[in-house]
Amino acid sequence: MHCNRFLVPPLTRRQMLRQCANGFGAVALAALLTESGQGGESVASRTTDPLAPRAPHFKGRAKNIIFLFMDGGPSQVDTFDPKPRLAREHGQPIKMKTPPTQFNNVGKVLQSPWKFRPHGQSGIPVSDLFPHVATCVDDLAIVRSMVSNFSEHTNANYFIHSGHGQQGRPSMGAWVTYGLGSECNNLPGFIVLDSGQIPPGGLDCFNNGFLPASYQGSLFQHGDPPVADLRRSEATAQLQERKLKLLRKLDQGVLGRIGADDKLEAAISNYELAFRMQTAVPALMDLRGETAATRSLYGLDEKYPPTQIFARQCLLTRRLVERGVRFIEVLCPSVGADRWDQHGNLREGHANNARAVDKPIAGLLKDLKARGLLEQTLVVWAGEFGRTPMAQGADGRDHNPFGFSIWLAGGGIKGGTVYGATDDYGYFVVENKVEIYDLHATMLHLLGIDHKRLTYRFGGRDMRLTDVHGEVVKPILA
Secondary structure, eight states: OOOGGGSOOOOOHHHHHHHHHHHHHHHHHHHHHTSBOTTSOBHHHHHHOTTSOOOOSSOOSOSEEEEEEOTTOOOGGGTTOOOHHHHHTTTSOOSSOOOOOSSOOOOOBOOOSSOEEEETTTTEEEETTOTTGGGGGGGEEEEEEEOOSOOSHHHHHHHHHHSSSSTTSOOHHHHHHHHHOOSOSSSOSEEEEOSSOOOTTGGGGGOOTTSOGGGSOEEEOSSSSSSTTOSOOSSSHHHHHHHHHHHHHHHHHHHHHHOOOHHHHHHHHHHHHHHHHHHHHHHHHOOTTSOHHHHHHHTTTOSSHHHHHHHHHHHHHHHHHHTTOSEEEEEOOOOSSSTTOOSSOHHHHHHHHHHHHHHHHHHHHHHHHHTTOGGGEEEEEEOSOEEOSBOBTTTBOOEEOSSEEEEEESTTBOSSEEEOEEOTTSOSEEESOBOHHHHHHHHHHHTTOOTTTOOEEETTEEEOTTTTOOOOOGGGBO
């Protein structure tokens, strides 16, 4: 009997390429899996779990970052940069040439309504606006020489968050989790604690940009539950688990047919994380195990509602650090005024904002320090710019990007330090200018990341948080 009818006819070249395409992809993927990723991890670990912890470029001093964002722009000359000349010339025209301001309403020199007093062993002067933070001054490195490239809130907010003045770029929290992953398996690596108001620029301030979606900031509201759709919709846990098992099987089947796909893998990872968060988030939010002394330290028992809100967020921040969350941003509560943006009624507006955040921030610093967490946690306090030394109208201050103050603490920072200086009016930086790029480079450095090596290929070139700028501010490092 002739057997030719059982032989498979030879493939044409076109058929061979079509049927073997996935095979070629598998060969390429196998080669990629042997290469090292950005932080020294294998690409396999990044694609399997995008938030898996990864090795830094070098041994860093910090493991986590807390960014206390003072939305609106606190006045440097009323907080951490005393200027006696303002008192001497109060009510007089300013004796220097000034650039056009945001609203071009230049009034007379306006002295600070608050006194500055030396505190701690370092003797650093701090405004009476912050009596509680002042008790922590020996742990702070106050930078009085910050500048920004933008004087408008939205662009300045994008700039301080992403190093770029337009929306669409990855925020620093996204870059940090992209570079290092997270040590927490049950919560997102980048969490934003919303105390009641989102900064101008919206959620794009916490965006992942062109980085994979797993690295975007996850917004936690100050209510309960803090995350939408946290509770399961299924009648029983067993029914939910069966649905997730089926979904997992279907997704893995698609990946098996088409190969690695970033968006699909991110979706799978997010589904799994959301399932774990159903248990982790309620445990995080349950403060019944905190002592009365701890609750009082943060200000949870204060009568002022905005203080209570921010105190709870700061206490949750410590609990997130304990759980290994990599990057936490805390937003300011609403005090009935326009954030820290006092174009008028400076005394009441800044006083209410400071009252809301002062005790909770000091409580956070002291609690972290008492638990041995401050030395591995970098805390950054900053607004997007500062304010003018002369009045806008009679009792306000306009935007000033030419010289303002921020502070850093913990995580390898030299406490009890003042760096940089502005002129006698507090308007322009005259010594040791620090740009936002330098701040970002320093934050990454303290985590063990070389900001020039933390890159992502997009649009035909290697992108990074600091773009082509940035120098580490070494004098403030321990």
